[in-house]
Amino acid sequence: MHEVTQKVMDHVRQVDPGQVEFIQAVTSFMNSIDKLIEDIPQLVYHKVLDRVVEPERVVMFRVPWFDDDGQLQLNRGFRVQMNSAIGPYKGGLRLHPSVNLSILKFLAFEQTFKNSLTGLPMGGGKGGSDFNPKGKSDGEVMRFCQSFMTELSRHIGEDTDVPAGDIGVGGREIGYMFGQYKRMNNKFVGILTGKGMSYGGSYIRPEATGYGLVYLCAAMLEAQGKTYDGKTCLVSGSGNVAQYTTEKLNQMGAKVISMSDSSGVLIDPSGIDEKKLAYVKTLKNVRRGRIAEYAQQYKEATYIPHNGQRDYNPLWEVKADYAFPSATQNEINAKDARNLVANGIQLIGEGANMPTTLEADDIFTDAGVLQAPSKAANAGGVAVSGLEMSQNSGRLQWSAQTVDQQLQGIMKNIYVSIDAAAEKYSTKNNFIDGANIAGFLKVSEAMIAQGYV
Numbered sequence: 001m002h003e004v005t006q007k008v009m010d011h012v013r014q015v016d017p018g019q020v021e022f023i024q025a026v027t028s029f030m031n032s033i034d035k036l037i038e039d040i041p042q043l044v045y046h047k048v049l050d051r052v053v054e055p056e057r058v059v060m061f062r063v064p065w066f067d068d069d070g071q072l073q074l075n076r077g078f079r080v081q082m083n084s085a086i087g088p089y090k091g092g093l094r095l096h097p098s099v100n101l102s103i104l105k106f107l108a109f110e111q112t113f114k115n116s117l118t119g120l121p122m123g124g125g126k127g128g129s130d131f132n133p134k135g136k137s138d139g140e141v142m143r144f145c146q147s148f149m150t151e152l153s154r155h156i157g158e159d160t161d162v163p164a165g166d167i168g169v170g171g172r173e174i175g176y177m178f179g180q181y182k183r184m185n186n187k188f189v190g191i192l193t194g195k196g197m198s199y200g201g202s203y204i205r206p207e208a209t210g211y212g213l214v215y216l217c218a219a220m221l222e223a224q225g226k227t228y229d230g231k232t233c234l235v236s237g238s239g240n241v242a243q244y245t246t247e248k249l250n251q252m253g254a255k256v257i258s259m260s261d262s263s264g265v266l267i268d269p270s271g272i273d274e275k276k277l278a279y280v281k282t283l284k285n286v287r288r289g290r291i292a293e294y295a296q297q298y299k300e301a302t303y304i305p306h307n308g309q310r311d312y313n314p315l316w317e318v319k320a321d322y323a324f325p326s327a328t329q330n331e332i333n334a335k336d337a338r339n340l341v342a343n344g345i346q347l348i349g350e351g352a353n354m355p356t357t358l359e360a361d362d363i364f365t366d367a368g369v370l371q372a373p374s375k376a377a378n379a380g381g382v383a384v385s386g387l388e389m390s391q392n393s394g395r396l397q398w399s400a401q402t403v404d405q406q407l408q409g410i411m412k413n414i415y416v417s418i419d420a421a422a423e424k425y426s427t428k429n430n431f432i433d434g435a436n437i438a439g440f441l442k443v444s445e446a447m448i449a450q451g452y453v
């Protein structure tokens with residue numbers, strides 16, 4: 001590592017030694033940015049790297065709410081406003097018991113460069129709470145969301161910070177939060193994206209992350225003379241990203257043979273077709289059930305519960321052509337990566353944020369597996385959020401076809417820019433370097449132009 005990046009890494013490790021996910025994200029980023037240091041001396045002179053790893057602002061707050069038994073419950077809320085060099089902070093809200101500052105800082109850091117890659121004027125942010133929506137009634141979720149927004153509303157705004165969904169935050173939660181903001185401020189403005197179509201949402205936002213992932217990887221495969229046609233794919237997760245990744249893969253002629261949730265893994269060798277996917281959408285989005293139920297409904301499928309004993313995920317042991325991890329961070333470790341490589345995997349398309357460990361990345365790189373890193377591959381969601389902001393500002397609603405066409409154009413452009421940056425500064429097809437460098441160049445230029453803020 002270059003001494004400049006090493007020094008920044010040492011500092012990050014020293015000031016926040018327990019923030020393992022944040023340190024992991026910064027390590028991966030610095031490994032790429034290393035290749036720029038000699039070419040762009042202003043980065044050192046203006047201490048851009050020292051500044052870019054420090055959030056502009058972190059808000060942490062108490063979230064009191066009443067459960068259905070009338071008992072007072074307390075959670076911790078956060079918003080990490082990482083970087084506003086190229087636009088208002090933008091990034092999702094995560095509701096999951098694992099949420100902490102390390103996870104949100106890693107997500108906000110990644111978001112900064114992802115948003116830059118979209119070509120739209122959006123800075124990076126992320127927030128959420130350790131609230132667990134699983135098993136809660138609609139009333140409990142509403143009371144939590146109202147209390148969360150009561151504090152968050154002081155820190156956001158249509159030109160300041162525009163949150164959206166992430167794990168545990170879908171249409172229901174966005175609706176409750178939007179309603180509370182409107183009631184408190186007496187303003188109907190685009191302070192959240194991922195809104196319902198009846199109150200300022202954008203067509204294709206629910207589909208955008210999954211569809212965008214499939215579009216980006218299509219461009220990557222095309223450059224290798226490959227397509228999706230007849231290919232077998234692994235998808236993990238069964239939430240928003242997994243569902244629409246599966247939908248688009250089916251439409252493009254691939255066969256998806258897996259999904260999962262936090263309780264276990266589902267393998268359906270006959271393929272999760274349109275009808276079975278409709279079942280999954282109802283199961284997960286309406287009934288809020290477990291993926292295990294799929295194997296009771298469709299006998300050709302096998303369900304493998306997570307038992308807490310294994311140091312690998314059985315999903316990644318299944319032979320397939322392409323894999324789309326779409327559940328959560330670090331869901332592919334070194335052992336999983338070796339299993340995938342041994343079975344001849346050709347492409348890893350990252351729907352989830354940072355789904356691979358640093359060791360897994362090295363294994364894929366050494367094996368010559370195409371890896372579409374999350375900050376490029378899953379940028380379709382935030383890209384359409386950016387389009388939702390534009391529609392809100394203009395008091396417009398574009399057709400689904402118009403938004404989908406724009407999404408396709410944005411994902412194609414992202415591929416072109418990460419491919420060019422990889423070739424110019426690193427190695428052909430090293431898209432991790434390509435995405436880090438292409439995303440960072442615009443942010444660093446804006447940071448330098450705006451002085452020391």
Ligand SMILES: NC(=O)C1=CN([C@@H]2O[C@H](COP(=O)(O)OP(=O)(O)OC[C@H]3O[C@@H](n4cnc5c(N)ncnc54)[C@H](OP(=O)(O)O)[C@@H]3O)[C@@H](O)[C@H]2O)C=CC1
Binds near residue numbers: 240381
């Ligand atoms: N929604 C979006 O637009 C975007 C999302 N992403 C990323 O995509 C990933 C999935 O998000 P999204 O689909 O929106 O979230 P959802 O809440 O809709 O779905 C998450 C899925 O992942 C599973 N999951 C969550 N945590 C774990 C865990 N610790 N171990 C195993 N499985 C887990 C969930 O299982 P269960 O049902 O049991 O909870 C569920 O199936 C995340 O990494 C998110 O940051 C990235 C860009 C945009």
Ligand SMILES: O=C(O)CCC(=O)C(=O)O
Binds near residue numbers: 091381
């Ligand atoms: O749509 C958005 O603003 C955020 C999406 C998101 O959280 C992400 O890209 O990880």
